[in-house]
Amino acid sequence: MQVRVLFFGATADEAGVRSMPLSISSQTDVHSALEEIFTKFPRLRSHKLLYAVNQEYDSSDRKLNDGDELAIFTAVSGG
Amino acid sequence: MDFFELTSDPISIESVARRVVPPQCGATVTLDGYVRQFTKGRESLYLVYEAYEAMAIKEMKKLVEQAKKNFEISNVGIVHRTGRLEIGETSVVISVAAPHRRAAFAACEWIIRELKRTVPIWKKEVYADGECWVEGDASITPI
Numbered sequence: 001m002q003v004r005v006l007f008f009g010a011t012a013d014e015a016g017v018r019s020m021p022l023s024i025s026s027q028t029d030v031h032s033a034l035e036e037i038f039t040k041f042p043r044l045r046s047h048k049l050l051y052a053v054n055q056e057y058d059s060s061d062r063k064l065n066d067g068d069e070l071a072i073f074t075a076v077s078g079g
Numbered sequence: 080m081d082f083f084e085l086t087s088d089p090i091s092i093e094s095v096a097r098r099v100v101p102p103q104c105g106a107t108v109t110l111d112g113y114v115r116q117f118t119k120g121r122e123s124l125y126l127v128y129e130a131y132e133a134m135a136i137k138e139m140k141k142l143v144e145q146a147k148k149n150f151e152i153s154n155v156g157i158v159h160r161t162g163r164l165e166i167g168e169t170s171v172v173i174s175v176a177a178p179h180r181r182a183a184f185a186a187c188e189w190i191i192r193e194l195k196r197t198v199p200i201w202k203k204e205v206y207a208d209g210e211c212w213v214e215g216d217a218s219i220t221p222i
Contacts (some may be wrong), residue, residue: 009129009201010212048214052199054210057132061205071199075215078128078159078200079112079171079191 001026001066005037008073014043024064031060033070047074081155083139085130087162094120099154099176106180108187112171120143123204124202129200130171135159142196144191150186152177157190159200170202176202 007015012062024033028059030051038045054061064070082098096109116124143155164170173190177183195215197202203212 006131008131008199009203010214015211041190052131052134055131055137071134073131073199074201076195076197076199076204077129077213077215078198078204079195 001028001064003033003064005033005071006069008069008071010047010074011049011072012029014047015041022070028064029060030058030062030064030070033064033078034060034072037066037072044072049073050075081140081143083086083136083143084156084158085132085161086158086159086213088159088182090172092169092172092217095156095158095172096174099156099174100115101176104176104178106151106183107174107176107191108180108183109172109174110187110191111169112173112191113169114166115140116202120199121204121206123206126170126206127203127205128164128166129203130159130161132161134199139194142158142193142197145193146175146190147191150180151179152186153177155186155190157194158199159194161200201215 002021002023006019012018050073054069091182092111096107139157152175156174159171173187176184177186201212203210
């Protein structure tokens with residue numbers, strides 16, 4: 001299975017990319033996907049992060065499905 | 080009609096405000112949020128706004144649905160800028176139409192407060208000697 005990971009603002013700067021595919025096994029939850037992403041981009045750990053699955057804020061035990069969109073970003077600062 | 084938009088072009092405040100004028104209403108309150116020159120004593124040269132567009136629009140819709148439950152209002156329009164903005168340029172316009180002004184004022188304040196907390200848009204302050212993505216208060220499902 002594969003999910004699409006999106007980064008914005010500070011997380012895009014830290015990762016050096018705006019999006020990337022991530023291969024996962026079935027039953028992978030958001031928390032374990034994040035651990036893999038932190039391994040690739042350790043500097044992300046220095047931020048307080050929020051995430052969304054398929055454009056909805058979600059909890060870290062949410063199981064990911066093939067084709068899901070997982071966005072990782074810092075606390076928002078629009079307005 | 081409610082409307083929710085992101086744009087990299089300058090926002091015409093009047094065009095947002097006058098799109099929210101239903102005949103059953105008596106007042107539209109419009110917030111014109113714009114780029115401040117000094118933040119905590121430090122001077123910004125300009126700002127850059129970035130949005131997670133699809134999710135930002137969904138979150139705007141959600142908070143307006145909630146605002147309609149909380150306040151006696153009829154219609155809301157929200158337009159937020161993205162990209163580079165100079166000092167004094169409008170970054171966000173929120174127009175709230177209501178039968179009576181008090182509900183419109185209260186709802187507009189509530190909507191901008193929630194927007195700054197939940198809608199996935201970020202701003203980068205660019206200074207003479209560096210730049211910094213502003214991180215808000217992470218009060219939603221932090222990791």
